[in-house]
Amino acid sequence: MATIVGGIATSHIPAIGKAIAEKKQNEPYWKPFFDGYVATREWLAKARPDVVVSIYNDHGLNFFLDKLPTFAVGAAAEYKNSDEGWGLPVLNAFPGEPELSWHLIESLVADEFDVTTCQQMTVDHGFAVPMGLLWPGGGQWPVKSIPISINTVQHPLPSAKRCFKLGQAIGRAIEAYDKDARVLILGTGGLSHQLDGTRAGFINKEFDQLCMSKIVNEPEALTRYSIPELVENAGSQGVEFLNWLTMRGALTGAVSKIHSNYHVPISNTAGATLVLENRATARRQAA
Ligand code: DHB
Ligand code: FE
Numbered sequence: 008m009a010t011i012v013g014g015i016a017t018s019h020i021p022a023i024g025k026a027i028a029e030k031k032q033n034e035p036y037w038k039p040f041f042d043g044y045v046a047t048r049e050w051l052a053k054a055r056p057d058v059v060v061s062i063y064n065d066h067g068l069n070f071f072l073d074k075l076p077t078f079a080v081g082a083a084a085e086y087k088n089s090d091e092g093w094g095l096p097v098l099n100a101f102p103g104e105p106e107l108s109w110h111l112i113e114s115l116v117a118d119e120f121d122v123t124t125c126q127q128m129t130v131d132h133g134f135a136v137p138m139g140l141l142w143p144g145g146g147q148w149p150v151k152s153i154p155i156s157i158n159t160v161q162h163p164l165p166s167a168k169r170c171f172k173l174g175q176a177i178g179r180a181i182e183a184y185d186k187d188a189r190v191l192i193l194g195t196g197g198l199s200h201q202l203d204g205t206r207a208g209f210i211n212k213e214f215d216q217l218c219m220s221k222i223v224n225e226p227e228a229l230t231r232y233s234i235p236e237l238v239e240n241a242g243s244q245g246v247e248f249l250n251w252l253t254m255r256g257a258l259t260g261a262v263s264k265i266h267s268n269y270h271v272p273i274s275n276t277a278g279a280t281l282v283l284e285n286r287a288t289a290r291r292q293a294a
Contacts, residue, residue, distance in 0.1 A: 009182065009186065009187065010189055010190065011181055011190050011257065013050075013054055013265075013285045015051075015137075016222075016250075016283075017137045017195055018273065019132055019137050019195040020274045023040075023278075024093070042268070043268025043270065043278075043280050046265070047282050048143075055189055057188060058104050058188050060181070061154050062174075062250045063154065063193075064133050065131060065133065065160075068130075069125075070156065077158045077165050078115075078120060079125050079155070080112050082105055083103045083108075083127055085100045088101070095132060095136075098139060099146035101148055102151050103151060103153065107151075107181075111153065112124050118176040141193075155177070157170060159246045163234075164249065167249060171226060171230045174258075175256045192257045194254025195250055196244075196250045197218075198218065198276070198278075199241040200277065209242045210272060210277050212271060215279065223281075226252060261285070265283065266282040267281045267282070
């Protein structure tokens with residue numbers, strides 16, 4: 008049976024990828040940020056996931072404004088990385104897990120989430136930068152990946168409530184998979200940031216701290232924010248928090264916080280990470 012070992016949320020800022028490539032982890036600007044991932048990797052070594060379902064947003068690489076699915080699920084044997092314009096090194100391709108992808112797609116559509124299926128999908132910094140943070144060292148990826156892209160770019164965006172429900176449907180689908188797999192759910196992006204317009208550079212520490220706290224045991228409280236309220240509180244790109252909420256929805260067991268880190272600013276963004284363990288087996292045995 009497949010088990011959801013836990014969830015990790017992390018920012019995916021392109022400058023992180025550049026700092027990794029230039030080995031700047033110990034420079035004063037970067038150290039407080041990169042130090043936040045040591046405990047994350049320690050937990051990963053114990054959790055031993057073999058598949059990562061990564062909930063992220065494409066930034067105009069695989070999808071553009073002309074055709075932009077609200078929810079898209081990868082079903083490819085591998086996912087090539089490409090740089091959509093930040094000058095980032097291209098990382099090794101990420102091996103896929105098509106059988107679990109199709110199981111997930113079948114289950115989501117049966118659950119009335121009419122997702123776009125992608126048998127070819129190129130992944131940008133929103134997917135690749137977090138992978139480089141979790142498994143440093145040059146891209147010998149020790150896990151299979153299933154990318155799920157959520158539209159956080161072109162309005163109308165899916166609501167926080169809808170994304171949380173998508174996460175719950177992802178969690179149910181994985182738990183119903185009858186092959187052995189240890190699955191990590193990753194949610195990338197955020198926290199507060201706004202890259203454009205008169206509020207460019209906007210960061211809201213108070214709201215970020217509220218989100219990081221509530222998402223652990225009261226995630227439903229955060230689904231009450233409308234998209235305009237999320238934009239107001241977190242910035243126009245801070246809506247990437249939808250990816251975090253989707254990740255949290257997929258953790259269907261007893262959730263406990265293992266670790267978090269918050270550091271402002273990294274580039275234009277509040278850099279953050281959160282590790283949540285999911286005791287799914289206990290819940291299933293009790294059911
Ligand atoms: C930045 C943050 C992002 O989430 C992104 O996709 C691009 C840039 C930034 O802070 O520079
Ligand atoms: Fe982004």
